[in-house]
Amino acid sequence: MKRLVWLMSVFSALSFAEPLAVSWSALAPDTNEKTVTLPDVTEQQKRLLAQVILLSDQASNAEKEKLQSITAELAEQGIDVAAALAARTQYMQVEQRKAEALNPQFNGRFVRLSGFVVPTKFNGVKATEFLLMPYAGACIHMPPPPANQVIKLSYPEGFEVQNVQYPVWVEGVIETQLVTENVQLVDGKMPVTMGYALNAQQIERYYHNDTELMVKPVEHSHQH
Known part of the structure; x- marks a missing residue:
C-alpha cells in the first residue's frame, strides 16, 4: 500500500x-576522443583501397595476385596500404564510440x-x-x-x-x-x-x- x-x-x-x-x-x-587523421587519397585510390578490403577475404591464387598488384600500385603512389587500413579501422571505432x-x-x-x-x-x-x-x-x-x-x-x-x-x-x-x-x-x-x-x-x-x-x-x- x-x-x-x-x-x-x-x-x-x-x-x-x-x-x-x-x-x-x-x-x-563530448567523449574527448583523439582525432584520427586519415591518409589524403584520391577517389581512384579510395576505390583501390576498397578493392583491397574485398580481396583480403578471398582465398584464390588469382585474387591474392590481384591484391599484391594493387598493394604494389598504391605503394608506388606513396600509399602504405596497411597503415591506411589501420587508420580507417581506428577512425571507425572512434566514430562509433562518439555516436554511442x-x-x-x-x-x-x-x-x-x-x-x-x-x-x-x-x-x-x-x-x-x-x-x-x-x-x-x-x-x-x-x-x-x-x-x-x-x-x-x-x-x-x-x-x-x-x-x-x-x-x-x-x-x-x-x-x-x-x-x-x-x-x-x-x-x-x-x-x-x-x-x-x-x-x-x-x-x-x-x-x-x-x-x-x-x-x-x-x-x-x-x-x-
Whole structure:
C-alpha cells in the first residue's frame, strides 16, 4: 500500500512538474576522443583501397595476385596500404564510440524537446511508436543519425502525423537505452541504433497550422 501511494505521488509530481528543456547537442556528450587523421587519397585510390578490403577475404591464387598488384600500385603512389587500413579501422571505432556516447544526467528526467517524428508503428490512423530525430530527412533513403541523436518514442494514446517526417514538441520521461532494432520505415526495414527511449506524456505540433510548416524551418540548437 505504501509503495502504491509513493508511486501515485511520483506520477502526480511528474504531471505538474515543469519539463526540463533539452537540446539535441546535450544528448551527445563530448567523449574527448583523439582525432584520427586519415591518409589524403584520391577517389581512384579510395576505390583501390576498397578493392583491397574485398580481396583480403578471398582465398584464390588469382585474387591474392590481384591484391599484391594493387598493394604494389598504391605503394608506388606513396600509399602504405596497411597503415591506411589501420587508420580507417581506428577512425571507425572512434566514430562509433562518439555516436554511442550517452548523457546519463537526463536519465529518468521529465523533459521537453523538439524534433521530427518518423512513425514506425500504427494503431489505426494514429502512430503509437516513432523515431524522434533532430532534423528532417534522416532515415529516409539515407543512413540514420548517430545513436545519441535518435530517440525511440512511445505514445500509446497515438498521434496523427501529417507526413512521413513531422516536426513536433514532445514531453515525457527519457531514459538512456542503447538498442538496435530492425525498424519498419516507408522505404523498407533497416537496422537503427537508438540511444534513448522516451515515454511521451504529450506530443504537439511544432507549428500551429500547415502554412507555417511550409514557410518556416524548425530551429534547433543541434550543431552539425
